[in-house]
Amino acid sequence: MSKIIDFRTDPSKYRHWRVEYAGEVATLYMDVDENAGLFEGYQLKLNSYDLGVDIELNDVVQRMRFEHPEVKVVVMKSGKDKVFCAGANIRMLGGASHAHKVNFCKFTNETRNTFEAAEADSGQRYMAAIKGACAGGGYELALACNYIMLTDDSSSNVSLPEVPLLAVLPGTGGLTRVTDKRKVRRDLADVFCSVEEGVKGKRAVDWRLVDEAVPNSKFDAVVTERAQEFAAGMTAKASSGIALGPLARSISENGSVAYSLVEAQVDRTSRRVTITLHGPDRPVPASTEALVAEGDQSWMLRLAREFEDLILHLRLNELEVGLWSFRTQGDPEAVLAHEAFLLANKDHWLANEILHYWKRTMKRVDVTSRSIATLVEHGSCFAGPLAELIWAGDRSYMMEDEFEGDNRPLAAIRLSEGNFGAYPMGNDITRLQTRFLAEPEHVEALKTQIGETLEADSARELGLVTYAFDDIDWEDEIRIFMEERVSFSPDAMTGMEANLRFAGPETMETRIFGRLTAWQNWIFIRPNATGPDGALQRYGTGVRGDYSMQRV
Amino acid sequence: MLDLINVSYDTLIPNNVGLSTDKRVLKALEKWHPGYINWWNDLIPDNFQKSLVYLRTAVSVDPKGWAKFDYVKMPEYRWGILLAPQVEGRTIPCGEHAGQPAWQEVPGEYRNMLKRLIVIQGDTEPASVEQQRFLGRTAPSLYDMRNLFQVNVEEGRHLWAMVYLLHKYFGADGREEADDLLLRQSGSDEAPRMLGAFNEETPDWLSFFMFTYFTDRDGKMQLESLAQSGFDPLSRTCRFMLTEEAHHMFVGETGVGRTIERTCQIMAENGIDDPYDIEKIRSFGVIDLPTIQKKLNLHYTLSLDLFGQEVSTNAANAFNSGVKGRYMESRIDDDHKLTNATYPVWDMVDGKLVRHEVPALTAINMRLRDDYSRDAAGGVGRWNKIIEKAGIAFEMKLPHEAFNRKIGVFANHTFNPEGNHISVAEFDKGVDEWLPNKADGDYIQSLMNPVYEPGVYASWIAPPKVGIDNKPGDFEYVKLHMA
DSSP, X not given: OOSOOOOOOOGGGOSSEEEEEETTEEEEEEOOXXXXXXXXXXOOGGXXXXXXXXXXXXXXXXXXXXXXXXXXXXXXXXXXXXXEEOEEOHHHHHXXXXXXXXXXXXXXXXXXXXXXXXXXXHSOEEEEEEOSEEETHHHHHHHHSSEEEEEESSSOEEEOOIIIIISXXXXXXXXXXXXXXXXXXXXXXXXXXXXXXXXXHHHHHHTTSSSEEEEGGGHHHHXXXXXXXXXXXXXXXXXXXXXXXXXXXXXXXXXXXXXXXEXXXXXXXXXXXXXXXXXXXXXXXXXXXXXXXXGGGSHHHHHHHHHHHHHHHHHHHOTTOOXXXXXEESOXXXXXXXXXXXXXXXXXXXXXXXXXXXXXXXXXXXXXXXXXXXXXXXXXXEEHHHHHHHHHSSEEEEEOSOOTTOOSOOOEEEOOGGGGTTSOOTTSSOHHHHHTTTOHHHHHHHGGGTTOOEEHHHHHHTTOSSEEEOHHHHXXXXXXXXXXHHHSOXXXXXXXXXXXXXXXXXXXXXXXXXXXXXXXXXXXXXXXXXXXXXXXXXXXXXXXXXXXXXXX | OOOSSSOOHXXXXXXXXXXXXXXXXXXXXXXXXXXXXXXXXXXXXXXXXXXXXXXXXXXXXXXXXXXXXXXXXXXXXXXXXXXXXXOTTOBOOSSTTTTSBOBSSOOGGGHHHHHHHHHHHHHHHHHHHHHTTTGGGGOSSHHHHHHHHHHHHHHHHHHHHHHHHHHHHSHHHHHHXXXXXXXXXXXXXXXXXXXXXXXXXXXXXXXXXXXXXXXXHHHHHHHHHXXXXXXXXXXXXXXXXXXXXXXXXXXXXXXXXXXXXXXHHHHHHTTOOOTTOXXXXXXXXXXXXXXXXXXXXXXXXXXXXXXXXXXXXXXXXXHHTTSSOOTTGGGSOSOSSOSSOEEXXXXXXXXXXXXXXXXXXXXXXXXHHHHHHHHHHHHHHHHHHHHHHTTOOOOOOOOOTTTTOSSSTTTTOOBOTTOOBOOHHHHHHHHHHHSOOHHHHHHHHHHOOOOOSTTOOOTTSOOOSSOGGGOOTTOOSEEOOOO
């Protein structure tokens, strides 16, 4: 897999999806081009998908929010006759490396989460209108929609056939959403997940697998009716959005990446990347009208887009770069001013979208399987939204006192109101709450520090950074930490970090990433699934996988 | 008095590491130094601190003239930081990185392993000074007192050497560890020294000689293997420490030798042929040979325990990473990686001692211990020459390595000094003949009366053949300050 996987796309390049916009209701058709797989060696038959299909879906969901705020309901349908979606492509999975499978599942999970959350965050409800077979990843697409309609044609069904058919698990939250979101009784869920052919019609409703089964003849009409009902019950936000233009970036030979506000210095030999986020390069918009007029060029939106693209790029394309260091440079007061403007106008649709976008981007950081160190250097702007990077890191290092030959402003952290609720983690509490799980009162006390300039001694005292080092120690401590970090087993690091990052309450989201991906990733390396005689390899040959019968 | 405020480190600390331009380490050492001086002052009885002691001070790493002798008050001793000269193009001598250029900076991957080794080594240095703190009061001569203090200040310098490495290469963690080296105290309930053998008091001078001969020799072996480290600053530090360590072993070997010599002399003068006529021999105020053998048994076996488990993953990791080599690594003719090599290691099978082959990588400790035993046998041979010359039918022997062990495969089993597996009852019956008991200790203690007159020696020990720095027999090695 030497070619670079590019996450940047736009509707003119779509091969697999199309959207029909009609005022408050948009219809999203999944119509996968079977000859347009991301890699060679498989055809995307029966609306099955690979990473390329999902990259487009992610783009659709993102544009729905920013370019089409008038849309309140998105109806997900199939563009094919007999099938809604057959799930992830099995030949693709059979041929993919372990790392690719895991990254693929992570990204598809993030996309499912984001359209699931669109109702609460952006006032856009996704509903699935299922005709034909809806299997595995197909049903998981539907499960992430907040309303599921199934045509009752005595053949259309929903199913999670992964276990009986492929000896793997549904990889994008299927099991978790069946029990936690649909609240299907566990024994019925057990039956459902072990039958290849799935469940249809009234039983699917009875078992809570879908919200509604509609006679086939009336299906389209009822779907339209429902969509309009839902739309009527939701408040209007705006009549038009902004355009998300192409994202300019350059990638150099050594893997380093540069955008307008974000740069990544890649060092493949030492398996590290230094990621620098720059503070505002333009003033705070004078008004929400001005914000809209700035379109995709306002500072925080541009920063989030570039940062998100970088995260996705590095995750998939630089697998051995195991240590990410975050740094920032810029004016912290300007960062706070930009954020304050958005927070003050969070009832405005675009300000709201930008804040939520930063939240989602930070969540991508949280679930990134790389060691993350945040370096709070002189001249940095770890304030408000950017300060979240400190607590998203596995460790943080801060410069203390003046450094010889360095006349940048002293390293300092600035808290904002945003740090206390605007960017919750997947566990639904803030990074500060997660960090100080044992001392909720400390989080309260930190509120009195909002806007203060917290230099190294205060930051350390308040527990906001792991270490603070002066000129004498800085370079060596950082070097030694990084050398040590990249020498550990990457697998052990991934496991350890994922365990340590999500203290506190479990949510459906943390369960999906934690519980399910851990199990799935284990199964993915077991011979029963992926061995030469495992189910994934034998799929389609008519011969069942050769299983080791030992229970582990 | 020491000027603690305006310390001129370039003159106070002889060094060849460019301290004056290394503000990072300078600052760290400045912070650490007062604590060290306090530790030193608390340790050794006040009147000895004020006495003038004829000491050698390391001032250079030139093998021809690395030390100079002069009278100095111990707290004003110049604890230098000296590394053996850098060898151009030195490579990592062993393990998976063998042949690559030696590390001049700590490789992050092995930081913790290196730090642990340096801290353990550093912990033993001040520990022995603490163990020997009261011996000055019972010195059998000014010559011996001077040797004791020489050993003490050099152990102090070795602590400096380890602290320097911690300060220079291990940042904030290293400074914390350096502080802890002063916090732990030999025999303390609160914070004892890290290794068991270093928490026992050295109660008398024969113990001191045995300690410097046997236990410092373990230190020597550890230094030898650290001198092979791929981390060049550690290697260079240890190489220089070894030149000083040789003197400690000399103090031990000649101290025991002079004790034996005196006993043989008294036996001859008084016509005693039977070395086991203990009561009679003791009546002349010397230590009988069987008791010396018992002391030998004790100190040798305690020192063997310092080598740890025969089969050790830690030792394997340290070797394989190139952090620690074997004794004389560069002279060993093999691949220096031990990929497929094996080494015979003791084991207990069905109550019997057997030696069987295990992967050599895991037997690094065992191998070093074997090297140690060979090294320790040399001096014992020379002691026997003294006895032989006096015509006494007695031979000092290193006991079997299974005897009296608390660590490794022999722990929890009872053996006699010949290495025969015996019952606990048999052991209890024989132990008084094999290891010093309380009565032996009391007797030796009764001989520990100070002799502070130049050229005069206590009843139980012979004078040395030559003086330190070729000084005459009545040279005043210590000008006592008796308050």
